[in-house]
Amino acid sequence: MAFEFDEEQEMFKESVREFAERKIVPLGLTMEETKEIPQEIKKGMAELGLLACTASPEYGGSGLNAVSAGVIAEELGRADPTGSIPVFYLVQAAWGFLLNKYGTEEAKKEIFPKVVSGDWFLGIATTEADAGSDVVGSSMTIKKVSDGFVVNGEKMYISGVREAATGGGGHVTIAHQTPERGSRGMTVFYFPLTAEGVTPTYISDLGREGISCGGFTADNVKIPSHYIIGEENRGFNIIHEGYEFARALIAVICASSGLKSLENGMNYIKERKTFGIAIGKYEEINFRLAEHYTRLCALRDLGYKALWLIDREQEGKAGRFEVSKGVAMAKMFASDWACDAINDVMQWQGAFGYSRECADQAAWRAVRSFALAEGSREIMKMIVARELLGKDFIAYK
Amino acid sequence: MIIVRFIVCVKQVPDTTEVKVDPKTNTLIREGVPCILNPFDQFALEEAVRLKKEGDEIIVISMGPPQAKKELMKCLALGADEAILLSDRVLAGADTWATSYTLAQAIRKIGDFDIIFCGYQAIDGDTAQVGPELAAQLGIPQITYIESVDELSSRKLTAKSQTDDGYKIVEVRLPVLLTGITPSGFIPRSPPLPNIIKAKQKSFTTWTADDLGGEKDMYGLAGSLTQVIRVYAPPVREKGVMITDEPIIAVEKLMEILIKDKVI
Numbered sequence: 119m120a121f122e123f124d125e126e127q128e129m130f131k132e133s134v135r136e137f138a139e140r141k142i143v144p145l146g147l148t149m150e151e152t153k154e155i156p157q158e159i160k161k162g163m164a165e166l167g168l169l170a171c172t173a174s175p176e177y178g179g180s181g182l183n184a185v186s187a188g189v190i191a192e193e194l195g196r197a198d199p200t201g202s203i204p205v206f207y208l209v210q211a212a213w214g215f216l217l218n219k220y221g222t223e224e225a226k227k228e229i230f231p232k233v234v235s236g237d238w239f240l241g242i243a244t245t246e247a248d249a250g251s252d253v254v255g256s257s258m259t260i261k262k263v264s265d266g267f268v269v270n271g272e273k274m275y276i277s278g279v280r281e282a283a284t285g286g287g288g289h290v291t292i293a294h295q296t297p298e299r300g301s302r303g304m305t306v307f308y309f310p311l312t313a314e315g316v317t318p319t320y321i322s323d324l325g326r327e328g329i330s331c332g333g334f335t336a337d338n339v340k341i342p343s344h345y346i347i348g349e350e351n352r353g354f355n356i357i358h359e360g361y362e363f364a365r366a367l368i369a370v371i372c373a374s375s376g377l378k379s380l381e382n383g384m385n386y387i388k389e390r391k392t393f394g395i396a397i398g399k400y401e402e403i404n405f406r407l408a409e410h411y412t413r414l415c416a417l418r419d420l421g422y423k424a425l426w427l428i429d430r431e432q433e434g435k436a437g438r439f440e441v442s443k444g445v446a447m448a449k450m451f452a453s454d455w456a457c458d459a460i461n462d463v464m465q466w467q468g469a470f471g472y473s474r475e476c477a478d479q480a481a482w483r484a485v486r487s488f489a490l491a492e493g494s495r496e497i498m499k500m501i502v503a504r505e506l507l508g509k510d511f512i513a514y515k
Numbered sequence: 516m517i518i519v520r521f522i523v524c525v526k527q528v529p530d531t532t533e534v535k536v537d538p539k540t541n542t543l544i545r546e547g548v549p550c551i552l553n554p555f556d557q558f559a560l561e562e563a564v565r566l567k568k569e570g571d572e573i574i575v576i577s578m579g580p581p582q583a584k585k586e587l588m589k590c591l592a593l594g595a596d597e598a599i600l601l602s603d604r605v606l607a608g609a610d611t612w613a614t615s616y617t618l619a620q621a622i623r624k625i626g627d628f629d630i631i632f633c634g635y636q637a638i639d640g641d642t643a644q645v646g647p648e649l650a651a652q653l654g655i656p657q658i659t660y661i662e663s664v665d666e667l668s669s670r671k672l673t674a675k676s677q678t679d680d681g682y683k684i685v686e687v688r689l690p691v692l693l694t695g696i697t698p699s700g701f702i703p704r705s706p707p708l709p710n711i712i713k714a715k716q717k718s719f720t721t722w723t724a725d726d727l728g729g730e731k732d733m734y735g736l737a738g739s740l741t742q743v744i745r746v747y748a749p750p751v752r753e754k755g756v757m758i759t760d761e762p763i764i765a766v767e768k769l770m771e772i773l774i775k776d777k778v779i
Contacts, residue, residue, distance in 0.1 A: 130711060136705040166707050180712065
């Protein structure tokens with residue numbers, strides 16, 4: 119057993135950290151005002167090979183495995199307190215992984231070069247107003263026609279709508295192709311947000327302001343057959359691989375964002391004095407620090423274990439549900455533990471911690487989203503319990 | 516066939532922005548300090564990569580411990596074609612003269628070359644001696660404080676070299692040794708991930724003192740003409756005295772202090 123990255127991953131880490139410290143850290147909280155990731159950052163990420171980094175080199179990607187993708191996520195998570203760039207990165211890495219694995223050659227040759235170069239955005243859109251983690255409960259439909267497919271319906275709470283609708287690109291989506299067959303009649307496909315019949319809508323989120331959030335309606339939107347990902351009517355079986363990739367990255371991002379906040383907190387409590395004593399000497403504070411640090415390191419380990427399991431699955435050395443359980447364990451408390459830590463760092467900093475100038479409050483709002491995004495904490499518990507007790511103990515069956 | 520062969524000399528150094536001096540022992544606190552590619556050497560390498568044309572070759576060499584492989588791999592990811600690490604206990608403790616002798620031996624072993632490119636100095640030692648000494652060891656011309664190479668052919672180059680009061684344009688026949696002065700606007704590149712992956716497929720070799728040949732007592736501590744006796748931080752200055760009165764009174768007070776301390 120070796121708790122270490124290989125030489126190549128160490129180099130990825132160093133290269134991304136250099137870039138992040140030079141370009142991302144100086145942005146501070148400006149994206150909260152500008153509501154977008156600067157073009158220069160997207161271009162820099164593209165030049166480094168970070169966008170859709172899981173795509174194979176023949177499509178212009180870096181061909182990274184899950185653990186290596188996690189190394190990058192960790193660095194971006196610590197560099198951007200607003201959480202915008204980590205989200206921009208993680209959805210493209212995770213859903214790029216799915217498209218790379220199950221997409222058609224024609225789609226991959228068309229989509230990846232534009233995503234990898236930063237011209238297009240590749241997102242995920244499965245949530246609807248009345249259906250989130252319950253994917254089968256969604257109402258979007260896809261129908262086969264003579265020269266392709268027609269999509270109808272609505273998606274909501276989707277990251278990167280503006281990026282794809284205005285800059286180009288689209289989202290990996292799932293819809294009912296054979297509704298009467300439930301989960302066995304759903305199809306996954308790439309849905310371009312620039313297609314005729316698509317109307318984007320926008321929502322103001324609590325955090326992660328640098329990347330847009332919104333939804334879209336699809337009114338008889340025509341897509342070509344080569345946009346279908348995997349087999350028709352068998353999308354439910356593969357969509358979870360994309361979710362799980364994203365969930366494992368989220369665990370690592372929550373850990374690194376929380377650990378970065380603890381660093382901020384440590385710098386503060388060593389200097390700040392009350393009654394002539396550095397507040398870091400009070401056990402009320404330093405015991406909390408020790409607890410948070412331990413929990414976040416455990417979270418980081420769980421996250422990397424989950425990513426490692428995903429890589430093992432690709433090598434045929436781990437089972438589907440073994441991966442699901444490992445990933446769910448990693449994501450279950452990712453947001454809660456990171457939020458708890460950051461919340462205490464805000465408390466240590468007194469009134470400043472509650473001001474808009476404090477980076478930690480932005481980090482708190484960003485990581486709070488991950489108790490919901492890409493599968494809620496409750497769903498994570500359901501998955502772990504299912505794997506421990508068996509499918510007979512699933513409440514909804 | 517190689518048209519122009521560049522040899523770039525690089526060094527792994529502690530990140531001096533992280534290094535502190537222990538005020539009690541006067542030694543560098545290296546614990547937990549990350550090592551980096553000497554930034555001046557990265558400029559030299561990037562300038563070589565910029566100049567490289569099809570058929571040219573860039574070899575990077577470094578003398579250091581086995582851990583210095585990390586920085587050489589970064590050089591390969593930044594565009595070098597081949598990396599050679601000179602690593603042996605015999606080489607340890609070398610001053611600038613012994614270092615330049617070691618590098619010269621390695622370059623003789625490589626064989627033909629056209630341009631040797633060094634950073635202006637390493638950020639840990641700040642001597643700026645290894646480049647010029649290496650040119651002396653090899654008996655080739657050198658141009659120091661190079662800001663840019665403006666023209667390059669297989670036989671000669673023209674470079675812009677900084678001076679105290681401006682710059683000079685120097686034309687020289689190859690082979691030549693250049694030391695680069697990093698321009699203020701230089702932003703070091705971070706190697707792209709696909710290049711890091713490709714770096715593994717490039718040639719990386721380690722040479723020991725036996726591989727280099729030469730005279731053993733010219734290497735490492737034994738071959739060093741200088742020795743570092745002590746490294747220490749300047750003593751911490753005591754807090755100064757502030758005189759904030761009106762000028763006439765302030766001058767009187769200042770005079771009193773200077774007379775009392777027998778300065779005047």
